[in-house]
Amino acid sequence: MKLLLGLLAGLLFGLGLSLGGMTQPAVVLGFLDIFGQWDPRLAFVMAGAVLTTAIGYRLVLRRARPLLADAFQLPTSRRFDMRLVGGAALFGIGWGIAGYCPGPALASLGATDPSLLALVASMVVGWRLASRLPAARR
Secondary structure: OHHHHHHHHHHHHHHHHHHOOOOOHHHHHHHHOOOOOOOOHHHHHHHHHHHHHHHHHHHHOOOOOOOOOOOOOOOOOOOOOHHHHHHHHHHHHHHHHHOOOHHHHHHOHHHOOHHHHHHHHHHHHHHHHHHOOOOOOO
């Protein structure tokens, strides 16, 4: 059941990204081009995501436990350090270069564009390398 709900959630997320135009790098790059042909669609998608998340978290966290797990797994660290800043900067740079963040890149894999396949392969390599880095001190 957990796997099926995860699959359905992923499909819904991918459909939302597709309908919002987020699987088109030109839309993302147009949003980042604030001094040229600025495209505000990404701002509306982000605002919708923030609103949905804010409401969803308030509703879900009222429960004693999740539907399909023994306990909630929420982040406990509130550290703002160079690992966080560096990771965010690398994410943003990659997003700006490719026009994709991980969700839309994975949702677009059906297009079988060689540059997209190279991007996803690079993301996987990056995830594997990052998982081998020493854990942050608490």
